[in-house]
Amino acid sequence: MGRRLVQNITSEYLAASSLLHKRNRVMVYVEGYDDIPFWRAIFDEFETPDRRFEISTPARNDLAKGKKVVMQFIPQAGKHLILCVDSDFDYLFGELCERSRQVNQTPYLLQTYTYAIExxxxxxxxxxxxxxxxxxxxxxxxxxxxxxxxxxxxxxxxxxxxxxxxxxxxxxxxxxxxxxxxxxxxxxxxxxxxxxxxxxxxxxxxxxxxxxxxxxxxxxxxxxxxxxxxxxxxxxxxxxxxxxxxxxxxxxxxxxxxxxxxxxxxxxxxxxxxxxxxxxxxxxxxxxxxxxxxxxxxxxxxxxxxYRTCPLFVKLREDIVRILES
Structure with missing residues (x-):
């Protein structure tokens, strides 16, 4: 049942839902409860009367959380379903391993570039x-x-x-x-x-x-x-x-x-x-x-x-702009 719910939540589904409510609804999946205030503070800047962000842990019946769980939504990600994760070492490792390649190459996945939000x-x-x-x-x-x-x-x-x-x-x-x-x-x-x-x-x-x-x-x-x-x-x-x-x-x-x-x-x-x-x-x-x-x-x-003047945060913000303008 949990797996079917994961498969049903897609960017396309959320886009259709936005049309019904006459307002763009962008779901943002993060790793855990502690991450929600951090990402909320970031996306506040980009919220408009026509666009609303909803920051949440992944929608799963088993309530599973964490980076691996967020990355399970990579196939469903898009303009209406954005994924946010801590970089850990993935930014530094670049193309050296499969997970790092995924993190660095997925268009609708945002990473911190620092090891974590802390x-x-x-x-x-x-x-x-x-x-x-x-x-x-x-x-x-x-x-x-x-x-x-x-x-x-x-x-x-x-x-x-x-x-x-x-x-x-x-x-x-x-x-x-x-x-x-x-x-x-x-x-x-x-x-x-x-x-x-x-x-x-x-x-x-x-x-x-x-x-x-x-x-x-x-x-x-x-x-x-x-x-x-x-x-x-x-x-x-x-x-x-x-x-x-x-x-x-x-x-x-x-x-x-x-x-x-x-x-x-x-x-x-x-x-x-x-x-x-x-x-x-x-x-x-x-x-x-x-x-x-x-x-x-x-x-x-x-x-x-x-931290908003931090060069790595500026890089993260540019990624958000790229996604929203794509």
Whole structure:
């Protein structure tokens, strides 16, 4: 029954339905519930009185979700049924494997170009604004772009091994769990813009890299060739954060980074209030008023839309325009 429903939902069916309702209805299938707000925010720009988008997980009786499920609709996709997926490594792998070819060549399938939507949520130029919304204090005490560029440069050599393991379908070479542990940051010193953290991280990466090269000597030359290939796809070490596993970036790096900066900004704000001339009840009221307007950092990161100037997002937006104008 589920399979028959999959076969019946086509772009042509939705086009006919649009004629009945005298308004273009474009169904947009995404991987999961968390993806719906992200894609909704994007398609809002393109909605008109004559065109309405409906963002949803795939229509299946078994409620199955995920990238593989979305890609089952490739034969039915069209102007009225658009498919949206995380790139994972498919954009980087280009034509190297069948699924990557499908993702890169399907006309009515949109991909993030970053590994996942979380990489956009962590776009470095937008992180200061996240801190401002969380703390209601617009003071530059940390250079996010500078830190993330250096962080990316440092982890690139082991990212290369992780991506290579995925490319040759040998995840035991360097597992996701090992990669997460190797690139995770546990502390950040705001005063030195994370310099101590980066120095510590570089030592950890060098240790891990020595182990990988020693354990897999026969693969070193292939990894070096793969490095050349990735760079030909536009990857540069300072932008590794676009292509690494999204939840690893968000949960193990950026959440810690932004949380630490926000804590510092809150302390500054509270210190300013405590140093004022107010005393007693007026002082307590001011502190209470400030605490009441603070926002949750994790929730703000999840709803961050400050990635729209990102070159990879611009590429994604151009794909949407191409589909709608075809």
């Amino acid at each position: 990489n956009y949520l962590c776009y470095p130029p937008s992180l200061h604004s996240v801190c401002v919304r969380a703390t209601k204090r617009d003071t530059h005490i940390f250079e996010f772009e500078e830190f993330m560029a250096e962080y990316s440069r440092i982890i690139y050599p082991i990212f290369l091994w992780y991506a290579y393991a995925a490319r040759v379908d040998q995840p035991t070479i360097f597992t996701l769990a090992d990669f997460r542990n190797a690139v995770k940051i546990n502390f950040v010193n705001v005063e030195d813009n994370g310099e101590d953290t980066l120095e510590w991280l570089e030592k950890q990466v060098e240790k891990r890299l020595r182990v990988l090269r020693s354990k897999h000597k026969q693969r070193v030359a292939e990894v070096e060739e793969f490095d050349t290939y990735l760079r030909s796809r536009g990857v540069v070490p300072e932008e590794t954060h676009f292509y690494m596993q999204g939840h690893t970036l968000l949960d193990n790096v950026v959440a810690t980074l932004v949380g630490t900066v926000c804590n510092a900004l809150r302390k500054m704000a509270v210190g300013q209030i405590l140093g004022s001339s107010r005393q007693g009840l007026p002082l307590n009221n001011e502190l209470s008023s400030y605490n009441n307007v603070l926002s949750d950092v994790d929730e703000l990161l999840k709803s961050n839309t400050g």
